[in-house]
Amino acid sequence: MSNATQSAAKQPEPFTPGITKEMVRQHAFRMYADKLKHAELSLQDWVLAEKDLVKTLETQGTEER
Structure with a gap:
């Protein structure tokens, strides 16, 4: 991993699909x-x-079944 400082970015x-x-x-x-x-x-x-949110939503959906 690089030691360079990460610059701030606008939210992409x-x-x-389905995630706002x-x-x-x-x-x-x-x-x-x-x-x-x-x-x-x-x-x-x-x-x-975003990846963590998707994983969380998938896990919650699995627990509800």
């Missing part, structure tokens, strides 16, 4: 609450937040 459009920017934003703010006190989110942070 979600790549997962608002859903990802809310999940990212919960995941990165500590980081947001000191810096903005990078593109990698946004992508990881």
Whole structure:
């Protein structure tokens, strides 16, 4: 992994069908609450937040069955 500092990025459009920017934003703010006190989110942070959100929603859907 690179030691370069990650630059802040605007929130990208979600790549997962059925997932909205608002859903990802809310999940990212919960995941990165500590980081947001000191810096903005990078593109990698946004992508990881979306992937984690999708995994969480899939897990919740499986538990309800």
